[in-house]
Amino acid sequence: MDDFHCVGASRRFTLALAVVTLGLLGPASIGHALAEAPLAGFQPPGFFRMMLGDIEVTALYDGAATLDAAKMLDEPAQDTEAALKASFLRNPLATSDNAFLINTGARLVLIDTGGGSFFGPKLGKLQANLRAAGYGPEQVDDILLTHMHRDHIGGLVADGRAAFPNAIVHADKREADYWLSADNLEDAPADQKPRFQGAMAALAPYIVAGRFRTFTADSDVVPMVRAVPAYGHSAGHTMYVVESKGQSLWLVGDLVNVGAVQLAHPKISSGFDGDRAAAVATRERILGEAAHQEVLVGAAHLPFPGLGHVSGIDAARRWMPIDYSGAVN
Numbered sequence: 001m002d003d004f005h006c007v008g009a010s011r012r013f014t015l016a017l018a019v020v021t022l023g024l025l026g027p028a029s030i031g032h033a034l035a036e037a038p039l040a041g042f043q044p045p046g047f048f049r050m051m052l053g054d055i056e057v058t059a060l061y062d063g064a065a066t067l068d069a070a071k072m073l074d075e076p077a078q079d080t081e082a083a084l085k086a087s088f089l090r091n092p093l094a095t096s097d098n099a100f101l102i103n104t105g106a107r108l109v110l111i112d113t114g115g116g117s118f119f120g121p122k123l124g125k126l127q128a129n130l131r132a133a134g135y136g137p138e139q140v141d142d143i144l145l146t147h148m149h150r151d152h153i154g155g156l157v158a159d160g161r162a163a164f165p166n167a168i169v170h171a172d173k174r175e176a177d178y179w180l181s182a183d184n185l186e187d188a189p190a191d192q193k194p195r196f197q198g199a200m201a202a203l204a205p206y207i208v209a210g211r212f213r214t215f216t217a218d219s220d221v222v223p224m225v226r227a228v229p230a231y232g233h234s235a236g237h238t239m240y241v242v243e244s245k246g247q248s249l250w251l252v253g254d255l256v257n258v259g260a261v262q263l264a265h266p267k268i269s270s271g272f273d274g275d276r277a278a279a280v281a282t283r284e285r286i287l288g289e290a291a292h293q294e295v296l297v298g299a300a301h302l303p304f305p306g307l308g309h310v311s312g313i314d315a316a317r318r319w320m321p322i323d324y325s326g327a328v329n
């Protein structure tokens with residue numbers, strides 16, 4: 001270090017001393033500038049990215065719907081309230097709606113589309129977050145639906161048109177047969193008809209364009225993404241298994257709606273489960289297998305990004321969320 005730098009350092013020390021002295025005299029002496037930054041008031045875009053072997057996985061946030069979990073679950077309301085409180089949550093429960101974008105290197109595959117305009121104003125952020133994540137809707141090759149409830153299919157359309165102009169939409173044949181049936185719509189009670197009408201409206205532009213396909217259980221819908229039946233929550237509710245280089249990701253849709261309750265108590269169904277007995281059996285089986293096989297799980301309604309592992313057994317079962325990493329790998 002030469003003399004010039006020593007002098008510079010000495011001057012900096014004097015200046016620092018002056019600032020400290022002024023600080024001791026009280027905030028008024030140096031003004032409020034350091035304390036007056038306005039609140040930023042916004043979040044970073046809602047996407048989270050990671051690699052699964054050679055596959056890029058991006059969780060996309062569609063928003064959070066506010067649901068009355070105590071009314072929704074098949075248990076005494078005070079039990080739900082207590083379970084939420086133990087998890088530092090409150091009822092009505094802000095419930096994330098997550099979709100997952102899979103880039104296999106050959107195809108860009110979207111699992112579910114969020115609620116669009118079908119599920120209230122708190123959902124419908126998927127398109128903006130998809131763009132923030134570096135992709136345009138025209139780049140999506142395939143959309144794989146876990147099921148046809150409105151919070152998963154509303155994002156298929158915008159103003160009645162296909163929101164993903166080049167995508168082929170895929171769903172289990174059982175799911176399509178149930179929700180797209182004119183007979184089922186006619187037979188449904190008045191308060192259930194909008195659910196059928198929503199499914200029909202969301203799929204219509206794709207059906208007209210010849211871009212809707214159904215599959216039957218246990219099939220490779222696109223290379224590297226396999227459909228596995230997870231029936232119960234709805235007639236053709238499906239989980240998708242993504243695999244690369246020995247790593248597995250199970251995208252389980254609505255296997256669990258309220259994680260704070262149903263992970264440890266999978267026998268408790270929600271009002272959204274179409275066939276409660278089947279939903280319970282599926283939930284117990286898949287949660288058990290996911291914990292045993294230690295696979296990564298992606299869930300539509302667990303806190304964003306909805307990616308993590310299931311640990312433990314029975315009442316000790318817990319959700320272990322994935323850790324944030326600034327790096328993709």
Ligand SMILES: [Zn+2]
Binds near residue numbers: 152301
């Ligand atoms: Zn859902």
